[in-house]
Amino acid sequence: LAKTTQPISMDSYEGQEVNITCSHNNIATNDYITWYQQFPSQGPRFIIQGYKTKVTNEVASLFIPADRKSSTLSLPRVSLSDTAVYYCLVGDRGTGRRALTFGSGTRLQVQP
Amino acid sequence: DAGITQSPRYKITETGRQVTLMCHQTWSHSYMFWYRQDLGHGLRLIYYSAAADITDKGEVPDGYVVSRSKTENFPLTLESATRSQTSVYFCASKGRGATEAFFGQGTRLTVV
Numbered sequence: 001l002a003k004t005t006q007p008i009s010m011d012s013y014e015g016q017e018v019n020i021t022c023s024h025n026n027i028a029t030n031d032y033i034t035w036y037q038q039f040p041s042q043g044p045r046f047i048i049q050g051y052k053t054k055v056t057n058e059v060a061s062l063f064i065p066a067d068r069k070s071s072t073l074s075l076p077r078v079s080l081s082d083t084a085v086y087y088c089l090v091g092d093r094g095t096g097r098r099a100l101t102f103g104s105g106t107r108l109q110v111q112p
Numbered sequence: 113d114a115g116i117t118q119s120p121r122y123k124i125t126e127t128g129r130q131v132t133l134m135c136h137q138t139w140s141h142s143y144m145f146w147y148r149q150d151l152g153h154g155l156r157l158i159y160y161s162a163a164a165d166i167t168d169k170g171e172v173p174d175g176y177v178v179s180r181s182k183t184e185n186f187p188l189t190l191e192s193a194t195r196s197q198t199s200v201y202f203c204a205s206k207g208r209g210a211t212e213a214f215f216g217q218g219t220r221l222t223v224v
Contacts, residue, residue: 034212043202043215044155087154093209100145100204100213101171102155 004088009107018075020106022088025069033064033071034089038105044087048073075108083110118203118216125193125223133188133219135203142208144186146170146178148199149218155202161186193223 005023012018024033032051036044048055050062050071061074075082085105116137125131135144142163147155147170157170159178167178175197177189186205190197200220206213 041200041218043204043218044213045215046212049211085154093211100143100160100206101157102147104154 004090004103006086006088006103006106008104009109011109011111012078013111014079015077018078018082018108018110020073020075020086020088020108021070022073023070024088024090027068027090028092030092031068031090032093033062033068034091035060035062035073036087036089036102038085038087044102047086049093078108078110080110080112082108084108116203116205116214116216118201118219121217121219123219123221125221127194127223128192131190131193131221133190133201133203133221135186135188135216137184137186137205137214139205139207139214140183141205141210141214142183143206143213144180145204145206145213146176146186146188147202147204148172148197149202150199158188158201190221193221195223197221198223 034049035047037047038044048060048062050064052064055062063072085107087102087105119134145160146158149155156172158176161167161180164180164183180186200218202218203216204213
């Protein structure tokens with residue numbers, strides 16, 4: 001299984017852009033990179049998924065360099081409601097287990 | 113209602129008792145998962161299932177039993193509950209080849 005490494009925690013202020021980087025040196029050719037968000041007392045929620053280059057949706061952007069050994073989740077202009085834990089997952093989208101193995105995540109605290 | 117639901121939401125049980133946590137999804141997703149999340153930590157995979165009658169162990173399967181006789185249900189049984197199994201349990205489901213997984217609201221289990 002491709003192991004992921006993320007910062008344990010990050011702090012930001014409202015209105016700032018937040019970038020959370022995930023390292024996945026052993027990513028396999030068939031692996032996708034997926035990010036989930038988890039609020040306290042709730043189950044994780046899907047944010048974004050990508051394979052290479054850049055993916056953007058209404059919530060975030062995901063930047064993946066050519067070697068795919070890392071990825072960066074970018075949250076534009078964060079608000080207090082973005083305070084949550086963010087998980088980076090790497091796995092084959094076609095199979096179950098590898099695609100849903102969670103690491104420790106990054107705890108983002110947004111201050112007013 | 114469409115979605116994934118867990119029951120009960122809260123459960124207190126005594127050491128040594130058997131307890132079953134229920135998970136039901138209405139999408140006919142192939143994959144289903146059980147996780148535990150201890151206070152302040154990430155999610156750890158207990159068991160997962162790729163289809164009805166197909167289950168496999170995750171990272172922390174000891175002390176747990178699962179079954180999947182129907183696609184929509186994936187119950188998790190603690191055969192003889194221990195205090196170390198006090199945790200929040202999340203169930204998830206994902207379609208084969210799908211981008212995202214959907215999580216239930218969690219079951220907070222306390223073993224006294």
